[in-house]
Amino acid sequence: MNPTGYPQGHALLIGVANYQKISRLPTAILNDVNDVAATLSSPNYCAYAPTNVVTLLDENATRAAILKGLDELATRAGPEDTACVFFSGHGGVVGSPGNEDSVLATVDSDLADIENTSISSDVLAAALSQIKAKRLLVFIDACHAGGAAISKSLSDGKGHELKSGYSPNTFAKLAVGSGRALMASCRADEVSAVFDGARNSVFTTALLAGLRGAADKSASGFIRVFDLFNYVSEEVPKLIPDNQHPIFKADNLEGNFAVALSQGGKKSLLSLGTTVMAQEEDSWSVLEKLLVELYPFGPRDQEVWSRAGGDLSRLQFHSTGLATWHGALRTLKQGGGGKGINFGSLLRIAKEDFPNHPQLVAVQEP
Template identity: 30%
Template sequence: MTTVYALLMGINTYPSADWPALGGCVNDVAAAGTWLRRQRGVEVRARSLLDGAATLGSVVAGIREHLGQAGPGDTALFWFSGHGTEFAATAEEQRIEPTGRCQALVCADGPLPDKLLRPLLDGVAAGGAQVTAVLDCCFAGGATRDAAGTPRYLPPDPSWHASAPVAAPVRAAGGGPTAGPGPGHVLLAAARLNQPAYEDWFDGRRHGVFTHALLGALGEHGGPALSCRRLLAAAHARVQRSGDRQHPVLWPTDAGGPADRPLLGGAPHRPGPYLLSLGGSGWQVDCGAGHGLPTGSAGLATEWTTLPSDGTPPCVLATREVHAERTLVEPADPSGPGPDPAVAHPVTLSALALPPVSVLLEAPAARSGAVARLAAALASAGPGGRPSPLLRTVPRAAAASGTLLRVTVHEGRARILLRDGSPAVPPLPLAGADDARRIARCLVHLARWHQLRDLANPDPSFGSLARIEVVPWDGAAAVTPDGSGEILCHYGDGPDGPREPRVSVRIRNRSRRRPLWCVLLNLTDSYASSPALFPGHFVAPGGTGHALDGEPVHLRLPPGRPPRPGAQARDWLKLIVAEGELNTLPFQFGAWEQDGPADRGTADGADGADGVFRPAPPAGTRDLGPARPPAAGRWAALTLALRTVVPG
């Protein structure tokens, strides 16, 4: 029987009156303890440190003395819910802190720096135990857990930095290491480095959004058996459905490492691909809504294809039902040869239904006619004069999940706003039916762009094989994203005025034995997408692909934006990686044109018009002889955000 040593630390109320109180941290660790005690086949030895009892000394002692009892075959679980903070890094620490800040948990009497937490946890792992840390807090911007949407800043005491020991050149919070040996523990963090984590009301009780999502995933059938990688993916999907305010992080992500073991211990899982087997309810794939797959009618458009691991022809399977942890499927061609029911088959996603973008129509009662015209235009904005599957109207913002486009009507004009209230495009006229159709066409275009930008495949192990690097043209080291996850590129001084930055963009194949087919898209803030940087090539194992064949990439502001101080532009580099060639037509469309036609043209034709992403190879074959069915393969999508700025 596995023994689980758990140290559950939750702080709602801090002794200092200057530190804001929280409402759900004690509930978090109480719920975690309840879940632990309900697990079968494990002996749980839990210790809780709540509010004022959770001092720095008691936490350090709890890790060393309580969790330190765990030996081979045991599991040590450290769970923290409370405030996080940051403070300026010293000149020496900035080598390993690219944000220039050090992060820490906030105990009742001061900080527990990540540079102390990691060696403490790895010291427990050195005894042979599996060590897991769950951290529901924020490590950046002073923001910690936020109850009402306004970040709570917890300014550090000046004495904290002097008391923060530097144990090793590593970071244990939020983003993984920059140097040092591999970790002995796995981290499930509530949010990225420099991103707030939130708490909210759930069923009448306050909880951290991440804790609620994580325990929800663990409470599903089969949840405790999921690897930490799969568990984090499930929790991430739940967090996104609650408003997408934060992005949970798993570290380390190395395939076959601690991330691929279940939370409470066990043998490592083989990370991806997914497996198809014949169960009591028919054919099923071990991936479901908890991993990010759409449900309802949208989920029925998801398709799977068996990988040719045993030399048999690929078989396409259509989705019947999407459950939390599995998807029920059936052969798309019932008359053809089906999978062998006696074995489990590796499968890959070969068609993924993309979540529709939510649209909220807002107008004063006096403008109800304008809203009616917009609603009528949206009802015929899709293929065949039907509603577009890329959009869904919602009655209020709270009903929206994922991307939200708000359309407000005022004095004969419509403004399309993003969720945060910023304008997506300039105001559009709304005087008649043609204007309403033009606005509907704009919404379809924006939805298609956002779906491509947010495209992801729940197969993180395959995505980890590739990496995008942005290197200054006159430099050697890749630029590191800032705390918001963006790479900042600044205009410089030139003889004729401001000079745009020039960079080299590289694609690294980190696999040691498999070539990867890659296409690099440039998605602009004018809502265009182009594969011109890297149109689609194979990159050899351990090799590097260069955008524009190694020529410099000029990050110019688009036409109409003079390079004046304060001017800026945003780009998203989207890398689609696959085992074989893909059809790139769905990735190519121009910027939104305000003066374009009111009716849908060929630019918004069949490619992606049904809201389904099909990573299929190009039509036809270059081989002689009879055509063969296209071989399926795994694929992944990675995104890197760029912001080009003219300094003030």
């Protein structure tokens, strides 16, 4: 147990399953919030102060209560703190094709007046912008599959329907700002799975394992943002192959910031894998740091990705080289990024470009 914990961690966790006027969701959604809250506040895991972890469930997750909770989070989280916002529930798409936006459906949302009874992406983005913490991570677990036609549309049984999900523009909007990042449970054209009888959704199952230490493969004693997404994005497709792929959005991240303590701050490889696995992970981490340093504009810089046999059209580009490199290497680890590229070919090209760089020369293939 860490005697000091992680007092700089603050969280607002929201879950809605039993909507008043919209189709309901599985009980797993409420379990997700309770289990994430317990993990964050556990001295054996993330070690947040319990008073810094606020949950809003079902009848307590009204539009007014959620906005008040965000306002209170902005008040208590200072510039040097880390803030997390987690939402599990319905999301809806509004607007015309080509100009779509999204809303967060609160427990009291009414499809007959959705714009005034939900939280629009603009309102949510404005609330997030008031949070002064230099490190803010937003989790969105929506587009849930389960129940009648939930994956396609939201219904109130009175003839009103709303397309379920979130638009890609919304995700980007919510990640705007220095030190801001967003992790969503699935792509816009996918659904977030909840298996029958499962305690948690597929996304939150992986997230919980990551927060409980599995994402800290280098045994640093911290759960870091890129490492957490790396873990979740690799584990979810294992649980539901080819059907769900978490996405990550970041506008301006300057580093792989800590989200929480790992296993109470213990620097141990117990239950995190063998030493060999940690060394392999380190090879990828070291290469990523060096590529960010040597090719700061990302995989397009000096055409390094293409020269290594990669296909740039297979990559997702972000506003910073750091975030783009992180996503590119994650794709590469999963066998993507182009048929002709792999760890070895990328390393070889970098060594050809910088033959006298001592750290690069020392990197070995995992």
